[in-house]
Amino acid sequence: MTVDQILVPADALVGLRMASKGALLEELARRAAGALGLSAGAIYPALVRRETLGSTGIGDGIALPHARLDAITRPYGILARLREPIDFEAVDDRPVDLVFLLLLPTAAEGEPLNALACVARRLRDPEAAAAMRAARDAAALYEAAMPR
Structure with a gap:
């Protein structure tokens, strides 16, 4: 699996302004719900439940909020670069400015872990992360996220 199988250009967001982790998760759930034809009420609680596990x-200013949902059949993502970093209770205690929301189908066996690993590898690549942070617009952010 590759990032381009999870993320479409319309789901790359630049300059998102959020005051907190909770507000960010709510906004991402709302946007995902609109794209997937679901209720944000089906997505947001799943994200919060996952965050309660840790x-x-x-690290390195990156967050990868994710959840499994019965209502979807393939991985779905939203990539956001925040205008200002926010506290995300990250493992390294650094504020987060790059966020990739990943929603995964509950029914799939190995695909969710593959999708999660694929996205994490791309975001943790120092060159890719630097290009995402330097992107001037959503199209450039999307391109920076694509595998080379």
């Missing part, structure tokens, strides 16, 4: 802030 922060999905993976």
Whole structure:
């Protein structure tokens, strides 16, 4: 699996302004719900439940909030670069400015872990992360996220 199988250009967001982790998760759930034809009420609680297990802030200013949903059949993502970094209770205690929301189908066996690993590898690549942070617009952010 590759990032381009999870993320479409319309789901790359630049300059998102959020005051908190909770507000960010709510906004991402709302946007995902609109794109997937679901209720944000079906997505947001799943994200919060996952966060109670431990922060999905993976370090270096990056967060990978994710959840499994019965209502979807393939992985779906939203990539956001925040205008200002926010506290995400990340493993390294650094604020987060790059966020990749990943929603995964509950029914799939190995695909969810493959999708999660694929996205994490791309975001943790120092060159890719630097290009995402330097992107001037959503199209450039999307391109920076694509595998080379």
